[in-house]
Amino acid sequence: MGRAPCCEKMGLKKGPWSHDEDQILISYIQQHGHPNWRALPKHAGLLRCGKSCRLRWTNYLRPDIKRGNFSREEEDTIIHLHEMLGNRWSVIATNLPGRTDNEIKNVWHTYLKKRLESHETTSHAPKRHSTKSKRASSDKNSEESIVSQCHAQPQLNSHDEEQLVYVQPSCSESSSETETTTNSFDVAKHEEIKHETFLDDSFWSETLSGEGDDIMESNPTTNISSVEFSSSPLKVIENEDIRNPYTDCHMGSIDLWYDIFTRIEELPELPEF
DNA sequence: AATCCGCACAACCGCAGGAGT
DNA sequence: AACTCCTGCGGTTGTGCGGAT
The missing domain is CATH 1.10.10 (Arc Repressor Mutant, subunit A)
Structure with a gap:
């Protein structure tokens, strides 16, 4: 190539x-x-x-960037997905709405990895993100003011983690409600998980890249905020009341995850994508 | 008060792979 | 089939800040 x-x-x-x-x-x-x-x-x-x-x-x-501290659920989601997927940050990011792969990668390297290494899996996390913006209070004030100009939607609040959905694009540049809502999460079937996970990877990247540009090209004067948030996955989720499996059962699902992992490992060969 | 050190995170770099010709 | 262009990804680096010494 x-x-x-x-x-x-x-x-x-x-x-x-x-x-x-x-x-x-x-x-x-x-x-x-x-x-x-x-x-x-x-x-x-x-x-x-x-x-x-x-x-x-x-x-x-990007307007849909979710700024602020990572919630405990988000951190656990990252850890779980990293166990499953490895350093596929972009795929992990698709399951954390508003979070970028770069941000997740940073969090992993600076914090979560150490947390795992020290086996600190209980509640109190080490000091971190108390101010996600050490710099935010200074030079990022100006930057955030810029960003806020194209944030037609209020900043996400602490309840947002309850709206996390397993399969969901990180980028709201486009998304299909039906596609999003039909990607329900069936943790009992590990093959489906794998399928959805990897399908999600290519599916969303294709969908996003295509539709986003189509929108833009077909409506070059359209305000990006209105376009993006009119189809915001978060809004969809809010309406559909789809819950994040990690949120619903994340701490109670360690056994479930263990089962998933062990069963995946039992598979003779993983399909290549 | 000055210096050192670690953390947090934005940004860069090189590579892989899809799309188009 | 071979090539070029473009985008996206993951690894790494650079920089500023706050806390510790």
């Missing part, structure tokens, strides 16, 4: 994004979407490579 030539570094800015750059990126994506990341910075007038723009958008500026 050919590898994309790295963006010509001549004259391209690196490092932390400035307020102005964020504004430019947000406003451009709101107006035009992001059908082509590579061409985006040029068209938007940003001295950044497309990769950097995409990363900034997906990891920080």
